[in-house]
Amino acid sequence: MRNFEFFEPKTIGEASSLLVQYGGEAELLGGGTDLIIGMKDRTVTPKYVISLEKVPGMEGITYDDTNGLWVGAMTKMRALERSSIVRERYTALAEGAEEVGSIQIRNLATLGGNIAHGSPAADTAAALLVLDAQVNIADGNGERTVPIADFYLGPGQTVLQAGEILTGFSMPPRSAKSGSQYLKHKIRQVMDLAFVGVATSVSLSNGTVADTKIGLAAVAPKPIRATNAEAIITGNSVSDNLLQQAAGAAAAQSSPISDLRCTAEHRREIVAALTKETAMTAVARAQV
Amino acid sequence: MRKHPISFTVNGDLQELFVEPRKTLLAVIRDTIGLTGTKEGCSTGDCGACTVIVDGEPVTSCMMLGVSANGKEVTTIEGISNPGELHPVQQAFLEKGGYQCGFCTPGFIMAAKALLDDNPDIPEDEMRHALGGNICRCTGYTKIIEAVLSAAETMRANA
Ligand SMILES: Cc1cc2nc3c(=O)[nH]c(=O)nc-3n(C[C@H](O)[C@H](O)[C@H](O)COP(=O)(O)OP(=O)(O)OC[C@H]3O[C@@H](n4cnc5c(N)ncnc54)[C@H](O)[C@@H]3O)c2cc1C
Ligand code: FES
Ligand code: FES
Numbered sequence: 001m002r003n004f005e006f007f008e009p010k011t012i013g014e015a016s017s018l019l020v021q022y023g024g025e026a027e028l029l030g031g032g033t034d035l036i037i038g039m040k041d042r043t044v045t046p047k048y049v050i051s052l053e054k055v056p057g058m059e060g061i062t063y064d065d066t067n068g069l070w071v072g073a074m075t076k077m078r079a080l081e082r083s084s085i086v087r088e089r090y091t092a093l094a095e096g097a098e099e100v101g102s103i104q105i106r107n108l109a110t111l112g113g114n115i116a117h118g119s120p121a122a123d124t125a126a127a128l129l130v131l132d133a134q135v136n137i138a139d140g141n142g143e144r145t146v147p148i149a150d151f152y153l154g155p156g157q158t159v160l161q162a163g164e165i166l167t168g169f170s171m172p173p174r175s176a177k178s179g180s181q182y183l184k185h186k187i188r189q190v191m192d193l194a195f196v197g198v199a200t201s202v203s204l205s206n207g208t209v210a211d212t213k214i215g216l217a218a219v220a221p222k223p224i225r226a227t228n229a230e231a232i233i234t235g236n237s238v239s240d241n242l243l244q245q246a247a248g249a250a251a252a253q254s255s256p257i258s259d260l261r262c263t264a265e266h267r268r269e270i271v272a273a274l275t276k277e278t279a280m281t282a283v284a285r286a287q288v
Numbered sequence: 289m290r291k292h293p294i295s296f297t298v299n300g301d302l303q304e305l306f307v308e309p310r311k312t313l314l315a316v317i318r319d320t321i322g323l324t325g326t327k328e329g330c331s332t333g334d335c336g337a338c339t340v341i342v343d344g345e346p347v348t349s350c351m352m353l354g355v356s357a358n359g360k361e362v363t364t365i366e367g368i369s370n371p372g373e374l375h376p377v378q379q380a381f382l383e384k385g386g387y388q389c390g391f392c393t394p395g396f397i398m399a400a401k402a403l404l405d406d407n408p409d410i411p412e413d414e415m416r417h418a419l420g421g422n423i424c425r426c427t428g429y430t431k432i433i434e435a436v437l438s439a440a441e442t443m444r445a446n447a
Contacts, residue, residue, distance in 0.1 A: 001310040002310065003308060006353070029353075032351060033333060037332060049309065103399070103402075107342075107345040108347050189420060190417060191334060191420060
């Protein structure tokens, strides 16, 4: 690792000023599990590293029935998977967090880092998409909120501007008749990057699906919603035939690449299979 | 580059050091403090050989900066036994032969200790999954799993 100056600002404003002052030569540090890898192989060589650990109010999980869930950007994956409210009501997010690396990695890795890194394969991205997450962004002078679907621009690229910091994620309250699931296709059970990740969330009303959201990871330049598949399910009662159609639509809307690990055609088949499976599970979970 | 003053405990001993920001916690533990029980396998977070416990939770110390340990409590493999008495997980690895070359062993023991401290009743399948961040190139894992199961039994009996 090249050497760098290390800062531990105590406020968002201070962190933001440092980012502005040092521009492209500075990197924010969350848990470091992406950044330190980059610094070790020298694909990232910051002269200034600005840790967010000492900025108060950036870590934690809060919930109430009116405002829903808030998760601070510095919250560790391990805290998410252990949170009972996240497990019960925002299940896909707990499952996404639990898929990241190992326990040792999840005790370091933060939700903010997973998303700010901009990886199309980030394991929490599909869940945040289907749980309607809003991304809270601040720069010390003001705050803005961006829907997670608009946060990503492309691989490694996000809407974060110079001096901006991702502070947290808000998700609306979820009805008792809602359910969600995230599934990741991988070869090794632990510590493997997603070949494909799919999250589905539904809410039911009078035996039909009132709302469906399907999020796909690792099969497009950024995490995307399978809106055509969602439209097929929403407003209907679930049948095998319906889910089969939706699965096909999700596969068609994905644009995976072929690489050493897997062909694009195979990735599309996995998108279809996981779409069907997560939709069935989400509906089953909504019914209990 | 400016070194940073940090102060933290390792196995209960206060360490007050000046460290370069680029040094990982693993490098600080091994090279600066001289506790070489913690091993460096991959240095990319994948193998778990460098596992230590920070504020009660296991982490890969190759993926954490030393400066980030400031104010925290770190436990390494050197810090889990009592004088003349091994930790139940260490004892079980010894009795079950849960190692061959031994390089992965400190990391496995720290990960298993943290896991069993959290839940000594953990079912075997969950335990195997939870230890997925630790890699062994020698044993084929059978004896390691036997050791952790046996340690769990001891820790349940002691609880
Ligand atoms: C062994 C290993 C296995 C892994 N397995 C997986 C996996 O299975 N699935 C998966 O999705 N990921 C995986 N990862 C990647 C990584 O652990 C996650 O992406 C993690 O969530 C990143 O969070 P962090 O806090 O460690 O990020 P950091 O490394 O601290 O930061 C990542 C990037 O985001 C920026 N950043 C961090 N926080 C903020 C913020 N609040 N505002 C703005 N910018 C910010 C940083 O500047 C940096 O560019 C793995 C990594 C390792 C080392
Ligand atoms: S040396 Fe840290 S995980 Fe391999
Ligand atoms: S005993 Fe040799 S790597 Fe595990």
